[in-house]
Amino acid sequence: MPEHLGLYPHWYVPAIGSAWVMGIIGTIHVLASHTSVGASWLFALLETKAVRENKPELMEYIKKYGMFLLVFSYIIGSITGPGIWYSVTVASPRGISGLIHNFVWVWATEWVFFFVEVIGVYALVYLLGKIDPRTHLKLTWSFAVASWATMILIVPILSFMMWPGNERWYETGSTFDAAFNLNYFAHLGVRTAFMFAIAGAVGGILAATMKNREVRIEITRFLSKMGLAGLFLGVVMWLWYLQTLPENARIVMETQMAPKYGPFLAAVLLGTLLYFLWTAWKPLQLRQGVAVAMTVVIALFGLWPEERSRESLRKPYVAGQYIYSNQLFARDVPGKGVTSDLPMIEAKGVLQTHMFVPADLRTVTPENKVRAGEFLTKTLCTNCHSIEPDAKLRALPARFGFSDDPVMVKAYLDGALYHGTVPYMPRLPLPEAEREAMAAYIASLSKGAAPMLAAHDALQQGAH
Ligand code: HEC
Known part of the structure; x- marks a missing residue:
């Protein structure tokens, strides 16, 4: 038995607790990051269409949205990303340490792709019209793949926090056993699907400002289709995800979630669905303010409860079903030399x-x-x-x-x-x-x- 508990001084935030501090920063980060990953795919798909059908006027929109991403998503993302690191390090030092000891190379790889992504968005915006369209298209696809790669690499870490879902990892401590945990693919599916819906909603903010009527209609409809596809796929993935949760999460869901929570989420989904149907039907009616409002609704009533409930569902653990939220080790993990x-x-x-x-x-x-x-x-x-x-x-x-x-x-x-x-x-x-x-x-x-x-x-x- 060790001599001491490996605990640090605790960080107490009055009234909201450190959990909400992380939750608030995390929600803003998810909005920025999912918007940019979703938008990268929107760019790739839209630009492919522009090149195939010889519609260079669509590129105007990509330039606008790309610039918007640069100024908002990337700056907000780059501030809140380190913000998550700072807050989790003080709020949950052993939780983050456990994750680093499993995933350090996964994180390092993710940062390589993130680096490519950041260069990609600059190149995409500033080289538009300066290089030939087919080369630019390749660049846009590279940007999309690098962006999605950051999500593919970060989700194993997030889903391992819920649980490894297999006993093997506790014995081997292997990164692969941790990464390919039971709910990895479902979780990746949920985020991938909903990122299309988020990027579709944010995209409306810029689509509404396009001068050319035809372009505006075409793009708004494109966004609506993307949003609708994202929503449908997202719901399917979500139902799958629910099947991959551990027993304690089911109990929390059944006993602790307010009864109106389910209907509330359903209402948010339905509202978003109607929004995309409406913008597909009457694209010219979409005003910038409405798109901004929709984005806020998604963040406050979609992402915030989602991040909060993911945090609640993990209880009593913060990661891997072996570190309690209060940082105590709850069980032995021979694969990592951890003792309860x-x-x-x-x-x-x-x-x-x-x-x-x-x-x-x-x-x-x-x-x-x-x-x-x-x-x-x-x-x-x-x-x-x-x-x-x-x-x-x-x-x-x-x-x-x-x-x-x-x-x-x-x-x-x-x-x-x-x-x-x-x-x-x-x-x-x-x-x-x-x-x-x-x-x-x-x-x-x-x-x-x-x-x-x-x-x-x-x-x-x-x-x-
Ligand atoms: C890992 C997170 C976690 C920690 C740490 C934790 N609790 Fe809880 N506690 C919960 C959750 C989740 C609930 C149920 C939700 C609710 O009541 O809002 C709960 C509920 C309770 C309840 C209500 C009765 C019940 O059984 O539902 C009491 C009393 C309580 N906690 C006391 C404590 C005390 C005292 C401590 C510190 C020794 C503590 N808790 C530490 C998560 C935690």
Whole structure:
């Protein structure tokens, strides 16, 4: 057994938790990156048409959209990409370390393709009209392939976070066993399909500004078809994806998602579907503002819930079904030389073994009890729960019915948490004194929060 827990100091963000910080940055990044990958395919397909049917006027649009991508997608993508790295490194250091130890070469390869992609978009925009059309077309196809390659290479990492889906990886620790996990292809399918819909919606922002009437009609219809194809394929892929999820994800889906969540997503899909049908039918009615609004709707009501639910479905793990969201190793992974932290916690507790515990909190005393409890709660719970009574991210006081009775809170820590009977939460076999300290702290959060109980009960029917 190692001497210490390999934990870093924790990063607590009031009210929304570090999880939402990552989620917000991630959603913006997904919008930018999926737009650009989808648009690269739109360019390749549209330019092929332009060359075959000798319609150079279509190139005007590609130039506009390419420039738009350069200014928006690539700049926003390049800011939020490192933003994800910064935020996950502080929020989930062991999660990201686990991913790096599996996928470092996959990431390196992805960056090579990303590099090609960035050069590609510049070349595409600035060489248009300066080189012969067939050569330019080859360049555009290279750009499309390189763009999609970045997605092909990043999705194994994202889908491994859900789970490897096979026992083999835990023994071998092999990158291939990790990458070709059970839900890889379905996940890739979902993103590939929906990227067409996203690029189709964003594309409308520029299509609406085209001067030439015929070109405007032709392009808007092209975008509509692409969007519709993306939506249909996306729904099929999504249904397949649901079949590849682990048991704990099914339980979270069945018990924790608000009942209106399914119909809500269906409504967003239906709305997008109607939008594309309308733009196919009446392409000249599409105004720039409407296309902008549609993009915002997709981001807020499509991508945000999707990223959030993918995060929720993984619970209690952050990656590979062996690292809990609170960074503890939940099981042995011989293939990576990883041993479970739980036996150490059970034997010695967290305060004795965590490297970054303030010296006066190493042992729980009546004087430091609440502060020790605060340290433990922030370390062990706040990756998934915020602590303010009215906070957004699964506020802890509400989860305990705003109880300010330490005995009641402790009963939960002694039972469900100690034995790990809740499928979406980590098992935490803490020593008696640490459970008592946590109970004292958690109960103290609800002091004076009783009025909230009534408001909370009224809201219970709604979302989580
Ligand atoms: C891996 C993420 C995760 C961690 C870490 C976590 N929880 Fe939870 N917890 C959840 C989820 C998910 C739910 C269910 C959704 C909800 O209630 O909004 C939940 C629900 C609860 C509930 C409601 C009762 C229940 O069984 O559904 C309590 C109480 C609770 N958590 C306490 C804690 C405490 C105390 C800690 C820290 C020791 C903790 N949780 C750590 C994810 C987590």
